Amino acid sequence: MKRFLLLVAICCFGLAAEAQEIEVPKSQIPLITKISASWCPHCGNWGWNFFEGLLEGNQQKAIMMVTHYSGNYKTPAGEAMATNFGIVGQPEFYMGTDKISANSGNFSNMIPMIGNNINTMANQAPRAQSAVKLGMLPDGSVKVQASAKFFEGTTGEFYLGIYIVEKNFVGYQSPIGGSAQHKNLFRGSIDNNDFGELLVNGSVDADQVFNMEHSFNLNATGYQSDNIDIVTILWEKVGDRYEYVNANSSDTFEIVSANEEVDRRVNHFQVSPNPMHSNAVIEIALDKPLEQITTDLLTIAGKRVQAISTPDFLAAGNHRIPLVLQDRLTPGVYLLRLQTAQGMINRRIIIQ
Numbered sequence: 001m002k003r004f005l006l007l008v009a010i011c012c013f014g015l016a017a018e019a020q021e022i023e024v025p026k027s028q029i030p031l032i033t034k035i036s037a038s039w040c041p042h043c044g045n046w047g048w049n050f051f052e053g054l055l056e057g058n059q060q061k062a063i064m065m066v067t068h069y070s071g072n073y074k075t076p077a078g079e080a081m082a083t084n085f086g087i088v089g090q091p092e093f094y095m096g097t098d099k100i101s102a103n104s105g106n107f108s109n110m111i112p113m114i115g116n117n118i119n120t121m122a123n124q125a126p127r128a129q130s131a132v133k134l135g136m137l138p139d140g141s142v143k144v145q146a147s148a149k150f151f152e153g154t155t156g157e158f159y160l161g162i163y164i165v166e167k168n169f170v171g172y173q174s175p176i177g178g179s180a181q182h183k184n185l186f187r188g189s190i191d192n193n194d195f196g197e198l199l200v201n202g203s204v205d206a207d208q209v210f211n212m213e214h215s216f217n218l219n220a221t222g223y224q225s226d227n228i229d230i231v232t233i234l235w236e237k238v239g240d241r242y243e244y245v246n247a248n249s250s251d252t253f254e255i256v257s258a259n260e261e262v263d264r265r266v267n268h269f270q271v272s273p274n275p276m277h278s279n280a281v282i283e284i285a286l287d288k289p290l291e292q293i294t295t296d297l298l299t300i301a302g303k304r305v306q307a308i309s310t311p312d313f314l315a316a317g318n319h320r321i322p323l324v325l326q327d328r329l330t331p332g333v334y335l336l337r338l339q340t341a342q343g344m345i346n347r348r349i350i351i352q
Contacts, residue, residue, distance in 0.1 A: 022133045024149040024209070028126040030062040030118045031233065031247045035082050035092040038071030042104065044173040044180065047091030050107040054114055055183065062118050063231055063247040065165050067186040072172055077163065078186055080194035084242050095121070096244030127152055129246045130160055130232040136253040140219040144190065146212050146232055148199055153206045157237040158245070161196030162214065163189050164221070165229045165249070187223070190216055195235050195242045225253045226333070254347060262343030265290060271323060271336060275350035282308070282321040282336070290314045292341040300333050308336070325351070
């Protein structure tokens with residue numbers, strides 16, 4: 001059985017100036033949570049069909065996850081969320097922290113209604129929002145940088161939680177059995193704090209930003225980087241209850257070099273578009289020059305499939321370098337490796 005608690009994974013945490021600020025979108029993203037249990041027959045019957053119906057057409061507009069408070073996939077954070085919501089049974093469904101009045105008799109009619117509510121909430125102006133940036137180091141360590149930005153002045157006790165959600169998982173669910181295809185399965189908090197770290201308890205100015213940073217070893221969790229979302233949820237504690245504020249997610253893990261010198265020089269390095277077909281552009285922004293440059297396209301296992309034509313020297317500033325595939329490659333994940341006299345840096349790209 002996988003180890004769901006990520007206690008041993010955490011390496012560090014910091015607020016404000018200790019982590020690099022990242023761009024936070026001014027967006028309101030609804031959160032749909034199904035409270036479930038692996039032994040619950042209704043969870044695998046009408047509750048299963050209801051969640052599948054909500055996923056269809058809404059997954060790109062909302063954060064949607066199945067949180068088990070009991071059974072095979074129980075997590076401490078899942079138990080805490082269920083208690084916070086005040087559940088009286090299972091399955092139960094929530095939009096933010098508001099209960100959805102769905103049952104076996106009305107769930108089909110509720111699907112379009114909830115879809116309309118998702119659209120309405122997504123068009124609202126956010127009080128605050130978060131964003132996360134994920135970096136994968138060669139040893140399997142994941143660097144998680146998160147930022148939360150308040151778009152209006154306010155007062156309160158606010159927390160930012162960072163969670164793992166597994167996109168697809170095959171495992172037992174009553175009454176389906178052991179081959180149930182679980183989607184968006186909540187796997188817990190990355191920092192052992194059920195509702196995250198305290199950002200502020202008091203007044204907040206408009207445009208104020210809070211930053212934090214964590215690291216954990218992905219190999220130790222048993223999850224695959226292409227099968228998880230890292231979800232950030234902003235909570236406001238009101239009395240003893242954590243109220244939903246906003247959420248965001250990312251499933252993009254940038255493979256980065258641990259070399260400090262090249263990281264100091266390279267401010268921006270990405271391929272656009274990504275995923276790509278036969279043509280793309282390598283975008284590089286440098287704070288300092290790079291020398292003795294070679295660029296290669298590699299398989300995920302490290303086998304070189306193409307040398308990319310790049311200048312031997314790049315001055316400080318912004319650069320755009322054509323990336324043209326010489327041969328038709330098997331669709332999948334590849335690495336773009338930039339090797340310089342100052343060190344090496346990699347980026348993951350998807351070829352379709």
